[in-house]
Amino acid sequence: MPQLTDEAAPDEAEPDRSAPGRSAPERSAGDRRSAGDRPRPDGGGPAGTWMTPEAYGASRAALxxxxxxxxxxxxxxxxxxxxxxxxxxxxxxxxxxxxxxxxxxxxxxxxxxxxxxxxxxxxxxxxxxxxxxxxxxxxxxxxxxxxxxxxxxxxxxxxxxxxxxxxxxxxxxxxxxxxxxxxxxxxxxxxxxxxxxxxxxxxxxxxxxxxxxxxxxTALDRLGVLRTRRTALHGTWHPGPVPAQPAVRDHRGWLFAPDGRVLLLIARATGAAHLPPPTAAPATAAFPLGYRCGDDGGEGGQGVHARTAARLTGLLPAGDPAYARLLATPEQVRELSDWGPAGARELESVHAARTRLSLPAPTRTPPTELPESATRW
Structure with a gap:
């Protein structure tokens, strides 16, 4: 930034050779010069980057x-x-x-x-x-x-x-x-x-x-997350295993990494966010988390949406290239989804599952693409 001057100012950087041993505070006013008065080597005016307040103000962009x-x-x-x-x-x-x-x-x-x-x-x-x-x-x-x-x-x-x-x-x-x-x-x-x-x-x-x-x-920006409409999945959340009837319509997994985050799939073509199928990656200690009846009621024979919780232990080497694999907190997964009021109750079950698996509560950080090292226990 240019230095400003509109009146005489002490030149602290230049030693006072006319009076050896005198410190800067001891100099008289006559010893001081404005840096803006220094002649330029070419004789054309002040040297260096010194500017008056008026000139500096006029040089700044107005927004x-x-x-x-x-x-x-x-x-x-x-x-x-x-x-x-x-x-x-x-x-x-x-x-x-x-x-x-x-x-x-x-x-x-x-x-x-x-x-x-x-x-x-x-x-x-x-x-x-x-x-x-x-x-x-x-x-x-x-x-x-x-x-x-x-x-x-x-x-x-x-x-x-x-x-x-x-x-x-x-x-x-x-x-x-x-x-x-x-x-x-x-x-x-x-x-x-x-x-x-x-x-x-x-x-x-x-x-x-x-x-x-x-x-x-960030990864969410690069993948264009939220640029396509989220799939509405409202209805009622039920903890525990799916009953014999109705049939399972969709099965997804809350697959936990050691730091308490979960695997999230992002479709590269659309930016849509999805929980993965339970078989999307190697996992252990799986158990039924709960299920959701869709807007059609589920009980009418149209099926329910089941959820499983498990420890994520690895990645399939030939992952689907159509999807990016991210690690995100459960709260971020919910915020990228349209689950209605039942989403809060599902999140409660997810936190209970995390506790059951003896995993820490993850700190909210930007979702990151999943490295192989993230699944090492």
Whole structure:
């Protein structure tokens, strides 16, 4: 960064040869010169990188600052709002006023637009939006923007019911499946919202974005997780073995690594997340975890979705190349799935299984591609 000067300043770096033994504090004012007054070797003016405050200020880029809030419901859908001045949807938020902290702006905008009080100190993403972004009217003289995305958390039905829209500007809200955001929002806004949602699931801190794209993509970003609609699997969760009737329609495994994380498959073509079949990898100590009756009721003969828990002991050498194999916490698996209220009860059974297998509670870290060493006990 250039050094600034607008008045005489002591030159601490240059020894005072005119008065040997005198320390810098003992020098008189007449001994001091402004570094900005140093002649350049070519005689053309001040040397080095010294600049006046006016020149330095004029050299800096001017950018707008904005703040938005990412809110989900208990099914993992994202809150977007309709406004009276645009046809596409937006996350709650807006411009940061002069002298206002971005987190204060986020809280103010949610209060003004949705009538909901709150504080949102946790940042999910900071995005740099270039000045030449398509679709912005030239008359706006858009200089580019730094946009902060804050975590609004998961809103309960009661909190959603407390929303009160203003008389103008915001005309409605809805909770959208993450994969539907590109169809509902401006392309850059959708990229940013999905990147922020993945950052929340990763749990590794604030993601840095450039035009909605992470500068350091995680596995979830590289695989495009949540770009296709999640398969809805609601219904009722029942712990324990599947009864004789109805028949098993789908069988998946919670396969635990030694650190307490589980194996998760991501379809490379679609970004869809799936628990693996119990036979997807070598495992031991398997036992029935429970089963879920689907939306069709299961009891009517359409089958149920069974779950098994086991220790993951290795990897099949010829894994299906169509899938990436990740290790994730059970909570991350649930957040990447649409399991409805039964998902919380299934997660309770998963934690009980982890305890039964004498495994630690895993720390939330970004899901990582599964190395062979991760299955060594």
């Amino acid at each position: 707008w600052t904005g703040a938005v809030v990412l809110v989900t419901d208990t099914d993992g859908r994202v809150l977007v709002q309709s406004v009276d001045y645009r046809s596409d949807r937006l996350l709650p938020g807006g411009a940061v006023d002069a002298g206002e902290a971005p987190s204060d702006a986020a809280a103010r905008e949610v209060r003004e637009e949705l009538g909901v009080e709150g504080r949102y100190p946790r940042g999910l993403a900071v995005d740099w939006i270039p000045a030449d972004t398509p679709g912005i009217p030239a008359g706006m003289r858009f200089p580019g923007e730094i946009l902060h995305v804050y975590d609004g958390g998961t809103w309960t039905p009661e909190r959603i019911a407390s929303v009160r829209l203003p008389a103008q500007e915001v005309t409605g809200i809805e909770f959208a499946e993450p994969a539907d955001l590109p169809a509902l929002m401006d392309a850059g806004d959708a990229r940013r919202a999905l990147a922020a949602l993945r950052a929340r699931i990763n749990g590794s801190g604030t993601a840095l974005l450039e035009d909605g794209r992470p500068t350091v993509p």
